[in-house]
Amino acid sequence: MEHQSAVLSANYGWILLALLGVIWVALGVYWGRKAKSMEGFMLAGRNVGLALGAATAMATWVTSNTTMLAPQFAYELGIWGMIAYSTAAFGLLLFAPLAKRIRQLMPHGFTSGDFIRLRYGRTAWYVFLAISIFYGFTWLISMGMAGGILLNALAGIPYQVGMSVILLVCVIYTLFGGLYAVIGTDFIQSLIILIGIVIVGVGVLSFVDFEQSYTHLISERPMLINVLLPAAVMAIFNNLLFGIGEIFHSNVWWSRAFAMRQDVGKKAYMLAGFFWLPVPIAAGFIALTSGALGINVTSPDMVGPLVAASVLGKIGAIVVFIVAFSSLASSIDSLLAATSDLITEDIYRKILNPKASEQTLRRASAYIIIGLGVLAWLICLPRIGTLGTVLFFAGPMVGSTIWPIATGLFWKKASTTGALWGMLSGSILGLIAYFELGWYTASLIGAATSMVVVVIATAFSKSRFDWVKLDEAHPETTGGSTS
Amino acid sequence: MKYSHLTLIVLLVLGIAPSVAAAQQSADLQKLDRLPAPRFDIPLENQTSSGSVKLVWDSDYDIDTTRVAHRIFELQESADSLFVTANTRYKGPDLASYISGLPDGTFYYRVREIRPSGYASDWSPVVQVHVEHHSLQLAYTLFGIGGTVFLLTVGVVLLGVRRTSREQQQKQG
Numbered sequence: 001m002e003h004q005s006a007v008l009s010a011n012y013g014w015i016l017l018a019l020l021g022v023i024w025v026a027l028g029v030y031w032g033r034k035a036k037s038m039e040g041f042m043l044a045g046r047n048v049g050l051a052l053g054a055a056t057a058m059a060t061w062v063t064s065n066t067t068m069l070a071p072q073f074a075y076e077l078g079i080w081g082m083i084a085y086s087t088a089a090f091g092l093l094l095f096a097p098l099a100k101r102i103r104q105l106m107p108h109g110f111t112s113g114d115f116i117r118l119r120y121g122r123t124a125w126y127v128f129l130a131i132s133i134f135y136g137f138t139w140l141i142s143m144g145m146a147g148g149i150l151l152n153a154l155a156g157i158p159y160q161v162g163m164s165v166i167l168l169v170c171v172i173y174t175l176f177g178g179l180y181a182v183i184g185t186d187f188i189q190s191l192i193i194l195i196g197i198v199i200v201g202v203g204v205l206s207f208v209d210f211e212q213s214y215t216h217l218i219s220e221r222p223m224l225i226n227v228l229l230p231a232a233v234m235a236i237f238n239n240l241l242f243g244i245g246e247i248f249h250s251n252v253w254w255s256r257a258f259a260m261r262q263d264v265g266k267k268a269y270m271l272a273g274f275f276w277l278p279v280p281i282a283a284g285f286i287a288l289t290s291g292a293l294g295i296n297v298t299s300p301d302m303v304g305p306l307v308a309a310s311v312l313g314k315i316g317a318i319v320v321f322i323v324a325f326s327s328l329a330s331s332i333d334s335l336l337a338a339t340s341d342l343i344t345e346d347i348y349r350k351i352l353n354p355k356a357s358e359q360t361l362r363r364a365s366a367y368i369i370i371g372l373g374v375l376a377w378l379i380c381l382p383r384i385g386t387l388g389t390v391l392f393f394a395g396p397m398v399g400s401t402i403w404p405i406a407t408g409l410f411w412k413k414a415s416t417t418g419a420l421w422g423m424l425s426g427s428i429l430g431l432i433a434y435f436e437l438g439w440y441t442a443s444l445i446g447a448a449t450s451m452v453v454v455v456i457a458t459a460f461s462k463s464r465f466d467w468v469k470l471d472e473a474h475p476e477t478t479g480g481s482t483s
Numbered sequence: 484m485k486y487s488h489l490t491l492i493v494l495l496v497l498g499i500a501p502s503v504a505a506a507q508q509s510a511d512l513q514k515l516d517r518l519p520a521p522r523f524d525i526p527l528e529n530q531t532s533s534g535s536v537k538l539v540w541d542s543d544y545d546i547d548t549t550r551v552a553h554r555i556f557e558l559q560e561s562a563d564s565l566f567v568t569a570n571t572r573y574k575g576p577d578l579a580s581y582i583s584g585l586p587d588g589t590f591y592y593r594v595r596e597i598r599p600s601g602y603a604s605d606w607s608p609v610v611q612v613h614v615e616h617h618s619l620q621l622a623y624t625l626f627g628i629g630g631t632v633f634l635l636t637v638g639v640v641l642l643g644v645r646r647t648s649r650e651q652q653q654k655q656g
Contacts (some may be wrong), residue, residue: 075581098646100641101644217584222584223534225587226586230532230621233531233619233623233626234626235622237626237629237633244633297580298578298580406639410647438617440533444632448629474578
């Protein structure tokens with residue numbers, strides 16, 4: 001066991017954990033009462049406005065990845081790492097016009113899987129589902145792990161216990177409230193995150209001696225301020241493309257695009273992107289001061305919370321605890337909801353039980369949320385790697401979906417062959433890069449390979465897709481069957 | 484006379500009892516301070532192309548932690564295997580340290596345990612970390628590829644939006 005000195009007493013940790021857990025579950029159950037139908041449960045009645053839309057997108061993107069992985073990037077890859085992480089904002093900004101397009105083309109759509117199935121056919125759909133569910137799962141695991149790591153680092157609560165409690169709380173309120181609960185809690189969580197980050201940022205800035213930090217970096221970690229650190233140079237576009245791939249393909253973002261009102265999606269995603277952009281720079285910067293402050297880091301994903309809590313003392317540790325718990329919960333709930341929607345709609349209803357009634361679907365959805373939580377918990381129990389290595393393992397697959405999605409939405413000539421082989425070849429070559437070169441190259445190679453394949457296949461394609469085919473009737477919205 | 488005997492006994496008890504206790508405490512401390520050297524839980528030779536390495540160590544010394552409140556480990560780094568000039572990278576109770584930002588070269592690490600009384604164990608076996616960053620040529624190539632993919636992706640989205648909105652306007656017009 002790699003003992004790491006805790007900042008808060010375990011008693012404080014338990015009290016905070018219990019308080020936050022009860023609050024989120026209560027709010028989730030309260031908002032969930034609105035979810036009368038399956039469409040309400042999955043898509044919050046397709047009536048989400050600008051404030052809630054922007055808040056849920058921002059809060060979901062400020063995940064453990066931002067509060068914990070951005071500092072890890074800075075700690076391992078230096079200044080470029082910090083900037084590289086903030087480039088993930090381009091994912092939100094570029095998805096803004098896609099959200100509008102998606103809502104126009106698929107007014108009755110439910111999942112990102114619907115789009116791939118209708119646009120490229122069943123074989124590409126199967127590959128896409130495998131990629132998307134695998135990615136959703138690695139993200140869920142990385143956040144369950146982050147919860148355990150965080151509570152352990154801040155309050156000395158055993159990793160397994162902290163991880164279990166966070167997963168349990170999120171499973172309970174997602175189970176009761178669906179997307180209503182997720183979006184409602186996201187709104188409050190996004191406010192907490194923004195206020196908390198400002199408090200931590202101001203506190204750290206007033207405490208840290210810049211000159212001392214710079215001198216320490218020069219003497220002890222010179223490569224972190226070297227603009228030509230090769231791994232960091234490679235990581236810049238890798239992270240950017242990973243972020244774009246995550247948002248372009250994942251049902252977490254598609255379900256929000258379907259849930260927002262017609263003209264809201266584009267503005268909401270743009271706002272969320274601009275609000276999110278400075279967060280990883282603020283979170284990443286503090287990691288670079290850890291050496292000068294004499295803080296030992298046993299695992300790089302703990303550096304952010306450790307520095308903030310150490311510098312700001314007990315109050316700071318409590319703020320960090322609340323912010324990190326909120327950012328984790330806002331992402332875990334979204335992921336549980338979106339992945340269970342994908343499995344319920346695309347696998348259970350479309351493949352296994354096309355004639356399922358609404359009640360049966362609600363029940364199936366509940367079992368799937370619980371199953372996802374239990375499976376994630378089992379995989380999180382042995383701490384299998386750092387957040388970066390776990391999450392970026394899905395990078396090649398995620399990167400390979402960018403071009404099939406983007407061209408599928410705008411190019412009539414984009415073909416099934418290109419999409420299918422783009423995803424397959426991008427995933428395979430990206431995985432080879434992951435093991436041969438490092439995790440900081442895998443998404444980039446996956447995206448580049450997929451792009452080349454999609455472009456070549458499109459050049460030779462004779463198909464002309466009819467956009468009307470994407471407007472599929474759905475039993476939930478039409479009262480009929482689509483099978 | 485009787486009084487002086489009693490005084491003598493009292494003086495002896497007062498003098499001997501603390502010295503016996505002191506001797507016991509000293510033996511206890513000596514026992515505590517016979518520290519085996521900690522050992523690294525990673526291979527003795529390591530390579531990295533990112534300039535980061537995680538050093539993990541442990542000690543076989545199993546003690547009652549209520550008697551010895553703090554375990555202190557000292558981790559040293561040196562550019563030479565004999566540690567002629569060494570730099571203390573960490574001193575504290577943790578059992579690991581993640582080092583990042585190392586330049587090209589070979590670095591050596593060793594760790595020892597120090598008791599609050601000042602007694603220190605021997606140094607652990609030395610761990611060697613060889614840092615050889617990826618070539619800049621490879622980094623620039625991947626940077627260029629990544630930049631191209633990104634710009635083309637932006638192009639697909641922006642041109643697509645422009646074309647579809649023009650098509651919509653034509654339909655409405």
